[in-house]
Amino acid sequence: MVRTVKWKKPPEKLIKFFEEKAASVNCEKRKMFGYPCAFINNNMFFGTFEDDVVLRLGEDGSKKAISVNKDLTPFEPRPGQHMRQYVVAPQKVRDDPKLFDRLLAQSVKYAASLPVKERKKRKSN
Numbered sequence: 001m002v003r004t005v006k007w008k009k010p011p012e013k014l015i016k017f018f019e020e021k022a023a024s025v026n027c028e029k030r031k032m033f034g035y036p037c038a039f040i041n042n043n044m045f046f047g048t049f050e051d052d053v054v055l056r057l058g059e060d061g062s063k064k065a066i067s068v069n070k071d072l073t074p075f076e077p078r079p080g081q082h083m084r085q086y087v088v089a090p091q092k093v094r095d096d097p098k099l100f101d102r103l104l105a106q107s108v109k110y111a112a113s114l115p116v117k118e119r120k121k122r123k124s125n
Contacts, residue, residue: 045111
């Protein structure tokens with residue numbers, strides 16, 4: 001049996017934060033699962049999820065960032081569904097512009113290092 005998960009919309013303040021930060025990067029903005037996200041070469045590197053911001057740092061980069069900053073946590077969109085390349089940047093991290101911008105730059109660098117990902121075509125009904 002497949003259980004449907006109802007995710008809550010991100011607050012306007014978080015969307016504004018995302019928009020401001022994404023505007024500083026040469027990227028494509030689009031929604032993933034209904035949440036604003038940013039992509040480089042069709043690879044997501046930064047986005048919102050409910051009340052949080054997620055950053056893609058790669059598996060090693062995520063482990064290292066979490067070991068250095070205990071406020072960062074692994075991203076789990078559903079309990080037990082750990083996305084190893086992503087970390088959650090809570091409000092405390094977002095409130096520190098130097099820290100957040102450094103993490104965002106790391107995320108941009110990681111995404112730019114990945115091969116261009118082909119966009120999946122939507123199936124017509």
